Amino acid sequence: MKRYLIACLFANAVAAQPPGNVTRHDKLQQQVWNLTTVMYHDVVNPPAAARFYAYSMLAGYEVLCQLDPSMYVFQYSVGMKTGLRTPISHTVDKELAVLYAILETGKNIIPSGHLLQEKQDSLLDNYRNGKVASSTIDASVELAKFVSAKIAQHSKSDGYFTLSTRQRYTPVSSSGSWRPTPPEYMAAVEPHWKTIRTFFLDSAQQFKPAPPTPFDGAAHSPFMKLVRDVYAITSELKAEEKVIANFWDCNPFAVQFQGHMSIGLKKISPGGHWMSITGIACQQTRLDFAKTVFLHTLVAMSLHDAFVSCWDEKYRSQRIRPETAINKYVDARWQPFLQTPPFPEYSSGHSVISTAVAELLTHFLGDSFAYIDSSETYIGIPARRFSSFRSAAAEARVSRLYGGIHFRDAIENGGEQGERIGKYILAKLGLQPFVKQELSRPATN
Numbered sequence: 001m002k003r004y005l006i007a008c009l010f011a012n013a014v015a016a017q018p019p020g021n022v023t024r025h026d027k028l029q030q031q032v033w034n035l036t037t038v039m040y041h042d043v044v045n046p047p048a049a050a051r052f053y054a055y056s057m058l059a060g061y062e063v064l065c066q067l068d069p070s071m072y073v074f075q076y077s078v079g080m081k082t083g084l085r086t087p088i089s090h091t092v093d094k095e096l097a098v099l100y101a102i103l104e105t106g107k108n109i110i111p112s113g114h115l116l117q118e119k120q121d122s123l124l125d126n127y128r129n130g131k132v133a134s135s136t137i138d139a140s141v142e143l144a145k146f147v148s149a150k151i152a153q154h155s156k157s158d159g160y161f162t163l164s165t166r167q168r169y170t171p172v173s174s175s176g177s178w179r180p181t182p183p184e185y186m187a188a189v190e191p192h193w194k195t196i197r198t199f200f201l202d203s204a205q206q207f208k209p210a211p212p213t214p215f216d217g218a219a220h221s222p223f224m225k226l227v228r229d230v231y232a233i234t235s236e237l238k239a240e241e242k243v244i245a246n247f248w249d250c251n252p253f254a255v256q257f258q259g260h261m262s263i264g265l266k267k268i269s270p271g272g273h274w275m276s277i278t279g280i281a282c283q284q285t286r287l288d289f290a291k292t293v294f295l296h297t298l299v300a301m302s303l304h305d306a307f308v309s310c311w312d313e314k315y316r317s318q319r320i321r322p323e324t325a326i327n328k329y330v331d332a333r334w335q336p337f338l339q340t341p342p343f344p345e346y347s348s349g350h351s352v353i354s355t356a357v358a359e360l361l362t363h364f365l366g367d368s369f370a371y372i373d374s375s376e377t378y379i380g381i382p383a384r385r386f387s388s389f390r391s392a393a394a395e396a397r398v399s400r401l402y403g404g405i406h407f408r409d410a411i412e413n414g415g416e417q418g419e420r421i422g423k424y425i426l427a428k429l430g431l432q433p434f435v436k437q438e439l440s441r442p443a444t445n
Helices: 024-042 046-067 069-077 096-110 111-130 134-155 161-164 221-234 239-247 268-285 290-316 322-329 348-364 391-400 408-428
Strands: 004-008 254-258 261-265 371-373 384-386
Touching: 024 046, 024 096, 024 111, 024 268, 024 290, 046 069, 046 096, 046 134, 046 268, 046 290, 096 111, 096 134, 096 290, 111 134, 221 322, 221 391, 221 408, 239 391, 268 290, 268 348, 268 371, 268 391, 290 348, 290 408, 348 391, 348 408, 384 391, 391 408
Parallel strands: 004 261
Antiparallel strands: 254 261, 371 384
16 A cells, blocks of 8 residues: 655754854854755765765865965865865955855755755845945855865765666675665665775775674574673663663654654754764854864764775675564564664664764863753754763764664774774874863853
């Protein structure tokens, strides 16, 4: 019988404000949020979302480099020699040019990027109303478009547009291998993502995690111990564990059935969640505009690389999900608390990317940076307080166990994989932490 799909958009909210209280200082956070709303609209999968954030933020960062060549130390350290320097003959408003370039790039590379035109128009209106000279606005937009076009062109050579030409993925038929899971039995997401060009890593294989526990359906095997572990924990979830699982779900498109109807419940992507956390931290510390742009760009590009690394392992090991294993070997009626994502289990994506970004933010903002994460209040998920970025990453990791979508070794080894990626990026860039006195403001209600 025919089923109808209902896409539930932001509750009251395509026009909603980003998490937190946006002030003049937080114009960048507003534009990142605008990117998020479009990706939310398009139901962009997690690896692709990280790519879109990365190039959009890189365009904004490149504008800063055009206006202040001393910023190029970061760009050239990752091999992004795109030859963008150009004479700037008129006065340019730095913030306007950066923000416009971010939106312009998103408009050019995100499927429904045309929706950002309204945001660009609103941005220009704000500057006109602020009595910024027309010549300055025009020069700022000209620079932003010039840089954005170069970045968008550069993005076309990273392998993204050849993904659809690659051989169609067919799940492996062995007992311990991944296969599509209910309720929608969706096809595997981005099986060839390992072929996408990275920003910092030398290759997708550079940080392969330890091998997963070998599959063995025997009752007392190490693998079946992992299976029973997930089953036991999810069978007696405490209220707080359910809250944690739901908070870090970050499934761009979960599906629920009501009779003959399937209802799509959309949430922010894992990368979008950490981009929001970055914005909250920058807002709390009141970092200057250049540092705020830099940190968002670094996080976005690192998210991209972490996803490439993780997806490389996912389609190498192609491991079975807990849902499939528990239904076959333990309890045919068991269901995970969270919907199982449509790709192989090992390693845990959220564990990899959360730990990598936590290492970056900890380096720049401190190991005891307390903050309140309000990233998902727009869909009714209450804010949570964290004592540090690493504690948030630890909670993101364990959320996958509570959700019933990952085995413990995928979580632990994924975290170790992410930590190595984060520390490698920091070592490669060789940058110092931000000034400590900027970071003394505690999280408040």
